[in-house]
Amino acid sequence: MRPQSVGWLFLAPTLFILFVFGVLPFIYVLVVGFFDWNSFAADPTPRFSGVNNYRELVFDSGYLMSLWNTLRFGVFAVVSEIILGYALAQLFMRNFPLKGFFRTIHTLPLMIAPVAVGATWRLMTVPGLGPIPYYLDKWFGIDFLISRYPQQAFFTTVVMDVWHWTPLVTLTLLAALSSMPKEPFEQAQIDGANRFQTFWYVTLPMLKPAILSAVFIRLMDAMRTVDEVWMLTGGGPGAATRYVGLYIWRVVFPKTDYGYGSAMSLITLYLTIVLCWLLYAGLVARRDLRRTE
Amino acid sequence: MKRDRPALSLAFWVFSSLITLFPIYWMFVVSAKSRVELFGAPSFIIKSFFAENYWATITNTTYQGFMFNSIVIATSNALLVTTLALFATYALSRYPLVGKENVFFWTITNRMAPPAAFLLPLFLLYTQVFVVGDWKMFDTRIGLILLYCVFNLPFAIWTMRGVIDAIPHELDEAAYVDGAKTWQVLFHVITPLARPGLAVTAILTWVFAWNEYLFAATLTSVHARTITTGLAEFVTVTGTNWGQMAATAMLTLIPAVLFLALVQKHIVAGLTFGAVKG
Numbered sequence: 001m002r003p004q005s006v007g008w009l010f011l012a013p014t015l016f017i018l019f020v021f022g023v024l025p026f027i028y029v030l031v032v033g034f035f036d037w038n039s040f041a042a043d044p045t046p047r048f049s050g051v052n053n054y055r056e057l058v059f060d061s062g063y064l065m066s067l068w069n070t071l072r073f074g075v076f077a078v079v080s081e082i083i084l085g086y087a088l089a090q091l092f093m094r095n096f097p098l099k100g101f102f103r104t105i106h107t108l109p110l111m112i113a114p115v116a117v118g119a120t121w122r123l124m125t126v127p128g129l130g131p132i133p134y135y136l137d138k139w140f141g142i143d144f145l146i147s148r149y150p151q152q153a154f155f156t157t158v159v160m161d162v163w164h165w166t167p168l169v170t171l172t173l174l175a176a177l178s179s180m181p182k183e184p185f186e187q188a189q190i191d192g193a194n195r196f197q198t199f200w201y202v203t204l205p206m207l208k209p210a211i212l213s214a215v216f217i218r219l220m221d222a223m224r225t226v227d228e229v230w231m232l233t234g235g236g237p238g239a240a241t242r243y244v245g246l247y248i249w250r251v252v253f254p255k256t257d258y259g260y261g262s263a264m265s266l267i268t269l270y271l272t273i274v275l276c277w278l279l280y281a282g283l284v285a286r287r288d289l290r291r292t293e
Numbered sequence: 294m295k296r297d298r299p300a301l302s303l304a305f306w307v308f309s310s311l312i313t314l315f316p317i318y319w320m321f322v323v324s325a326k327s328r329v330e331l332f333g334a335p336s337f338i339i340k341s342f343f344a345e346n347y348w349a350t351i352t353n354t355t356y357q358g359f360m361f362n363s364i365v366i367a368t369s370n371a372l373l374v375t376t377l378a379l380f381a382t383y384a385l386s387r388y389p390l391v392g393k394e395n396v397f398f399w400t401i402t403n404r405m406a407p408p409a410a411f412l413l414p415l416f417l418l419y420t421q422v423f424v425v426g427d428w429k430m431f432d433t434r435i436g437l438i439l440l441y442c443v444f445n446l447p448f449a450i451w452t453m454r455g456v457i458d459a460i461p462h463e464l465d466e467a468a469y470v471d472g473a474k475t476w477q478v479l480f481h482v483i484t485p486l487a488r489p490g491l492a493v494t495a496i497l498t499w500v501f502a503w504n505e506y507l508f509a510a511t512l513t514s515v516h517a518r519t520i521t522t523g524l525a526e527f528v529t530v531t532g533t534n535w536g537q538m539a540a541t542a543m544l545t546l547i548p549a550v551l552f553l554a555l556v557q558k559h560i561v562a563g564l565t566f567g568a569v570k571g
Contacts, residue, residue, distance in 0.1 A: 226408065
């Protein structure tokens, strides 16, 4: 057999499964997005409506608001996770007693089901039970009630996400840091570079692919968060934490507005891909440019 | 590497660990208390272990079924995904396939889709299209096992790519020169060298499958329901039974924690996540 065919043969089962369970539903969503279809409406049969759903979408302040909140949530969470994750990864590069033990503890949140994470943070913040509202009130006189104050609810979801996902960033960066060659660092030391210069000119460029993939996967997952936030706040108060995943879920399930929900998911998916592609292309292209200089 | 100020670094790690562990500890505290004890000022000490919360879940045959389903689904999915990802990354890494970088990027786009949108088409596919006689894919374990590939396969491929790329091509070529078949190269040259990466991929996909909630809640009704759906029911149905909810949540983390303890040494080496290319 020709090498080409052998290669495709190896890829075939993967492509098949991704096609049946990923692409088929996607095509379905694509088609339904052009229909007016709500099973609770007076006329529950799908009617072709062209780009009407998309036209509505542009003026749907609820959707735009949730998109904006999701983006804000994603940026706050991912930036904090990268900074914290990098700091922890760098600290884990040193030698200290019980290193493996501490690393296991710092990986723990990653392994917990999002539903359970949401449950945990709910137990932490529910008034009359959780320690967070109790001590914030006792020590600082802060009225902490995420079911009432949108800002508090927003930042609680960010903190929850950071708690849950920083370990992933730490591990990814730790893997990259430990596989780095020693010579550039020794060379930098010989050349008399200070700590910041070493970080900026040696560590950062070599770490960039790892940082990039960490940002990538985290941003993608933040854009589609549902379970944790649902368990913690249920999307409230009002619509403050109704991130785009939750917003779509509400349109598709309780409201059964299938056509509109489909159009919305397509646009969301498209925006996520564009965002990731811009990041990818921007950062990779910049690096190649520097290399040719 | 130099060892600097061990007392200070120990203090830092203890402090940082306390912050990391606190939410889990609090959940444990809640799970070990009766409803009455939970009211008033929060207390972090467990005076008497209120085991009823745990027994209520463990002895419940419905929850036993949920646990069993979760174990079967996560294990099958992890094995399937790791095997397929090994094949796929080997092809992407070693064969001159036209447009393979596009295929590589395309796989990850399957992970980006907001899952909520795909619930409806999948629900319809599972109840109307994937039907053979009396058998429907809806509410079956195999349905969830295959579906979880959609988000686990891209993750596995992106993680394994770096691992496979890092294995020198000369090794395969030497084996081919010695007359090895393709499958022999794959199983006797690549697999042993990629073992840490494979192990980490398998464990993480296992955990992701074990933790999944949204699809499991929508695409099953009775027979294939998983433990996460059972956990979520505490919020939607009983509302305020915090003690048993915390106990059930504690139970869902046990296998994940055990796995983590087993592989934590290899987890770093395995998690390069496509980062080798750059």
